[in-house]
Amino acid sequence: MKLYGFPGTRAQRALWGLKEVAADFDYVSVNLLEGEHRRPEFLRINPAGKVPVLIDGDRVIPESAAIVLYLAEKYPEKALLPVDLEARAQAYRWTMFAVTELEQPLWRMTRHMGLYPPEKRLAAEKELAREDFVAMASILDQHLEAREFIVGNALSVADCVTVYLMDWANELHLLDGFARLTAYMERLYARPEAPQRIAEAQKAA
Structure with missing residues (x-):
């Protein structure tokens, strides 16, 4: 591969x-x-x-x-996908939640902060994206109460997809006030299989 x-x-x-x-x-x-x-x-x-x-x-x-x-x-x-059908459905659910509800506002913010040409950057759009992310992150934050992983008792595809977004959000200072999400991010990045954090990888580029 x-x-x-x-x-x-x-x-x-x-x-x-x-x-x-x-x-x-x-x-x-x-x-x-x-x-x-x-x-x-x-x-x-x-x-x-x-x-x-x-x-x-x-x-x-x-x-x-x-x-x-x-x-x-x-x-x-x-076992990145649970065998149990209900648990697998939840893994799919939270994976889709990550790429639609969490990732999209992060992209909107990033584009309007620096990727778009200056004349196309909209401060209002950046703020709306911030609000959208915080609202959806609150849902994940509540879900992770008393949970180590998003689905079940082991790391799944949902975690692999989501935790990168937590790091991205942290880079944009969006995890302030989300102690549970911050702890989740730090816990998963402490795994020996974890890749570099975004900031570390960019420095090495």
Whole structure:
């Protein structure tokens, strides 16, 4: 397998999944700062021009959450997806919650803070995104009361997908007041399989 990625991006999620299942893979750096994701050779792999992308034989899997789900299915013995149908449904639920309700406002904030050209950045949109994230993070915060992991008593795909977002939110100072979410993030990043934190990965880029 090959993972195409860039430090600090959502490729960190895919790295987490690969390490949790102890997969043998090669890492291929795609330098976003130099525009390598827009070059024809990479666009042939992923026409969206985004990382990460996992190559497994003839299979080409973009999208970080999809990669983690794929790895969970490929390595069922690692139990990243619960066997019990109800628990599995909850793992799917919280994975989708992460990529829709938590990730999207983080992207909106990040775009309006620096990714968009200055003339397209809207302070009001950034503030609305902040409010949206805090409202949805409160739901996860309540869910994690007396829980170590999002689903059941072990790490699952939902954690691999979500904890990266907690680190991202922390970088944007959005976890202030969320002691439970902060503790969850710190606890999971203390795992030996955890990838680098966003700030550490970006410094190493």
